Amino acid sequence: MAERMLQFVRLQQQTPEKRAATARREDFNEIYARFAPEKAAEQASRCSQCGVPFCQVHCPLQNNIPDWLKLTAEGRMEEAYEVASATNTFPEICGRVCPQDRLCEGNCVIEKGFDSVTIGSVEKYIVDTAWENGWIKPPTPTRELPWSVGIIGAGPAGLAAAERLRVRGFQVHVYDRYDRVGGLMIYGIPNFKLEKDVVLRRWEQYAAGGIQFHLNVAVGQDITLEQLRERHDAVFIATGVYKARDVELPGSDLNGVVPALDYLTASNRKGLGDAVPEFDDGRLNAAGKDVVVIGGGDTAMDCVRTAIRQGAKSVSCLYRRDKANMPGSMREVNNAEEEGVQFLWLSAPEAFLGAKDVTGVRAVKMHLGLPDATGRQQVEPIEGSHFVQPASLVIKALGFDPEDLPTAFNEPALPVSRWGTLKVDHKTMMTSLPGVFAGGDIVRGASLVVWGIRDGRDAAAQIEAYVKAKAKLAEAAE
Structure with a gap:
């Protein structure tokens, strides 16, 4: 190990080559090139193989990161894939969209002084290599079981649960109201972060493994x-x-003031080749417009960077706190700045201006005050600091809340919390309705893809235990 690993003392951190901002503004392709094999091995060898791997501790899936880094450094790529996929249903997706700067890489023990290991890029390289070599197979079980499970939602949590249950032999049916599998991975996250083929090939793989998808079913x-x-x-x-x-x-009702998901969905559908009238007539197209995005999370970063690629005249992001308090990934913020996005820090909107169509956003400068009960500094307006930011398209990227599922499902007995999320027993992940489980964002609130995967895998284990215990009781009663 000493020969191949702990190379951080002589090798500097090096990410895969990032395309120049001027080039990547012109298309929706992913912005990072792929690691060359020798570079992936070099960067993996920087791992210190520490006794307490904080990268693993701070990963929601507790991925065995030091193990697959060592295997990559040794050129044992198929084994590296087996280790990476043992705990993660979609390692190639997490390698692309996880905020590694806040999770694994941000907690790498060599990060202070030597820069962290490029964990996400190596993870992406491992799984892309596995796809190219045919090592990734459909989730076919060794034996079929007589029980079936219905999964509502084909996003990260639903797909992770479906894969785990199918491998164990269950008959799995996935129901989704949209026409493609993937949820926000398809319609929310732009191509420059996650190309759609990466998600669609998983759909094909799961269908080949016997998972049955019922799409356009609400x-x-x-x-x-x-x-x-x-x-x-x-x-x-x-x-x-x-x-x-x-x-x-x-002014919220003015033409040109739109929700972030409507805007991103239109862009992604257009990229997939769908007919999108709202894009074609300009309502959800930033081309030639002064765009203002309100918000500071990853969705806001997706919006500003999409607007740049659509040919916006100008793109600015209005956020009421400073850069250090941005909830989004700093890596995404830096990418947006490189691509020409203007950030208006410590600025809060007060009104949208215009007669019929929006023409600007009236905002006020803020300053950070004393911490509130959560420890986060409160924001307070600065008197007399009002200004107007020109805008012909305003995108509200303020986050997401749960829909009213008891009403939507016509099931008033479905329990919800005061935030509208579904209530579950956190040990079993089951709601108060027997046999009805829940997980992912609908339980924890808007979160990360990696947490959805974690919940889906955990739920699969709980569902298996529940169904088998129920069958055992029924057999004993006969």
């Missing part, structure tokens, strides 16, 4: 939750959260 309209409970031995709700948070300001 639970509560096309089928009821009660019918799903009758049809399946257990049901897993993994719908995610899609209700846009809003800000009630004067």
